[in-house]
Amino acid sequence: MSVFDRFGNWVRGGQVWGSVFRHGVPRDRRTRAMAILSNVFLHLHPVAIRKSGIRLSFTWCMGGLTFFLFLIEVVTGVLLMFYYRPTVEYAYFDIEGLRAHVTLGLLREMHRWGAHAMVIAIWLHMLRVFLTGSYKPPREFNWSIGVILLVLTLLLSFTGYLLPWDQLAMWAITVGSNMARATPLLGHEGPLASLVMVGDVPLVHAGDDARFGLLAGTFVGPNALLRFYVLHCVFIPVVATILIAVHFWRIRKDGGVSGPL
Amino acid sequence: MTMALPSGGLLAASDSNALKDFINLICEPHWFFIISCAGLGVFLAGYRTLTKPAVAWIALVVFTLAYVLSALDPDFRSIIVKPDNVPITIMMYLVGFFLWLAFRQAAVNDEKMASGRPLTEAGSDDKVLVWPDLVYIELIALVFCTVALMVWTVILRAPLEQPADPSVAPNPAKAPWYFLGLQELLVYFDPWIAGVLLPGLIVVGLIAIPYMDKNPRGNGYYTFVERRFAITTFMVGFVILWVVLIVFGTFLRGPNWNFFGPYEYWDPHRPAALVNINLAQIFWVQMLGRGIPTEGFAFIPHYVIRELPGIVILVFYFLVLPGILRRTVFNRMGNQMGAVRYHLMAQLFLWMAFVPIKMVLRWTLNFKYFVAITEFFLNF
Structure with missing residues (x-):
């Protein structure tokens, strides 16, 4: 027995290791089941799973990769928040300084490309689920949650697009948010909005319509930057996290990865 | 050019x-x-x-x-x-x-x-243990994903253009890439349809898929x-x-x-010589050879008379056509689904088909609106 094996056995036999991992080395059926059951992260999984459900050509692992990319976005995003101030005075130059002066300034690249990759991954996940008919009973509700998560992913990417506060950001968000002023009844250029008035006073105008609610102003300005920052860093991620939890839990409750009935 | x-x-x-x-x-x-x-x-x-x-x-x-x-x-x-x-x-x-x-x-x-x-x-009863069979697949997938993302991160810098300037609009101003399909719809539909109604229908339609699809096979x-x-x-x-x-x-x-071929220079001064025409123009002027109606009749406002041909077509398309399809091509499916599911599916399906129909009409006939009640921004 080499010195490394003896050291390994000494570590695994000690009180510290035993307090963290409450099972032996996963080499037999019982300890392998314990490895899943006694770990808060791994117990997202069942102990045993349908053989066809783990073939890579069946699942493409796209749902898992979408979640993994979400985690990468959370980690890189939190690190970016140390350097970035969501005000018109600082936002652009913080990003510029990040790439020029900060060690590991590549984090912004990873955050941005990870976001694009997440959008692609979640589409492919939806494609896979559709083409295997996995939305069919009993998984209808989980598909619906998945659609909401897809929308949230797009909104996360969209709100993040504004934060560098460069020309690309500002005008892409201008194009996107201009749609909101055409909301029926709620946008000042939307159909029927001109009918909503008290006497001669229009109730829906540029200063209070749906677009104003989104941007906190009539143009993409400082208020919009702050609003998108809070939506991007706090509100949408929290909602997405809750729905991801429900999504995963329902996979288990609805019978695990789908297969022929 | x-x-x-x-x-x-x-x-x-x-x-x-x-x-x-x-x-x-x-x-x-x-x-x-x-x-x-x-x-x-x-x-x-x-x-x-x-x-x-x-x-x-x-x-x-x-x-x-x-x-x-x-x-x-x-x-x-x-x-x-x-x-x-x-x-x-x-x-x-x-x-x-x-x-x-x-x-x-x-x-x-x-x-x-x-x-x-x-x-x-097949063989859904064949079960394997998640540890080690699945967790190792997951680990390898994560490693590959991380490596691919790191390579992408190192070789390609994230874009950073000039600081935002509300007075200098880029041409073209494009939405983020995943929304470009919706931005393209703005060419054919008013913003409230392209930017609000159709995205809403897409989300509702996707959520409704499992409740409309009553085909028990292929699960x-x-x-x-x-x-x-x-x-x-x-x-x-x-x-x-x-x-x-x-x-x-x-x-x-x-x-x-404007449209540019893949190998064409993006010339910002290229004129767009497109005059798009509404159905009212085609019907009253080109087919009947008279002016577009400007007078109302009794209690009917003039714009209803003006847009009558378009209103008839749209009423037929969205309200009559589902019933005809129900008795013909969707007969078996309609029986399987029941009335409520069928009509929900038919409306979503016809809206989805409405998009390419309007796109093709625009490209071939310079067609603009079936119904154009500009008085209330109600254009279809």
Whole structure:
């Protein structure tokens, strides 16, 4: 027995290791089941799973990769928040300084490309689920949650697009948010909005319509930057996290990865 | 107008220019759209043959060759090397690969079912332990994903343009790439339809899919024969109305949202000599040879009379057509679904079909609105 094996056995036999991992080395059926059951992260999984459900050509692992990319976005995003101030005075130059002066300034690249990759991954996940008919009973509700998560992913990417506060950001968000002023009844250029008035006073105008609610102003300005920052860093991620939890839990409750009935 | 310099290489300059002109031509909206739809149709009709590995390899090589040779053209290259357009190249390859993977397995399963053999996914009672079989697959997938993302991170810088300036509007001003399909719809629909109603219907429609699809077969395995209608409809939505429109909006829409061929210089001064006409104009002026009605009749306002032909067509399309389809092509499906499900499905389906109908009418007849009640921004 080499010195490394003896050291390994000494570590695994000690009180510290035993307090963290409450099972032996996963080499037999019982300890392998314990490895899943006694770990808060791994117990997202069942102990045993349908053989066809783990073939890579069946699942493409796209749902898992979408979640993994979400985690990468959370980690890189939190690190970016140390350097970035969501005000018109600082936002652009913080990003510029990040790439020029900060060690590991590549984090912004990873955050941005990870976001694009997440959008692609979640589409492919939806494609896979559709083409295997996995939305069919009993998984209808989980598909619906998945659609909401897809929308949230797009909104996360969209709100993040504004934060560098460069020309690309500002005008892409201008194009996107201009749609909101055409909301029926709620946008000042939307159909029927001109009918909503008290006497001669229009109730829906540029200063209070749906677009104003989104941007906190009539143009993409400082208020919009702050609003998108809070939506991007706090509100949408929290909602997405809750729905991801429900999504995963329902996979288990609805019978695990789908297969022929 | 082709301002691209002859790129040399495999083809002589004149051949190369003739080929580029031809490709620019077939990328014009109506050809691009027709060829995409025809391509999808051929793929779905011949999926058993077309997904054979040899055919897939040829398709991959041909596409890559065309893409790489196209990148020799300075105008095309300037579009694909934009950092935020790189995901679109990645997406095209991934969507192509996974469509192949899915339909290959569907072809294999469909052949197995035809000859009475068990499905690839059969044997649902065969269970394996998650540790180690699944957790190691997951670990390897995460490692590959991380490595790919790191490589992408190191070799490509995230874009950072000039500081935001509300007084200098870029031309074209494009939405983020995943919304370019919706931005393309703005050409054919008013903003409240393209930007609010249609996205809303997309989300509602996607959520409603499992509640409308009462076909009990094809649950949990790849197949096409058992779910032809559902898969074809979804493929039209996913491939044509989503991916193809994004590719179109990225590569072929230039300044002023004008169409430009892939090898054309984005000339911001190119005029758009399009005069679009409404159905009222076609009906009252061109067909009846009289003026557009400006007078109301009794209690009916003039705009209702003016837009009567369009109103009749739309009422027929959205209210009468579902009933006709119910008795004909959707007969069996309608019986399976019941009235409420069927009419929900029919409305969503007809709205989805309304998009390409209006696009084709615009490209062929310069058609603008069926109904244009501009008095209330109510234009369809």
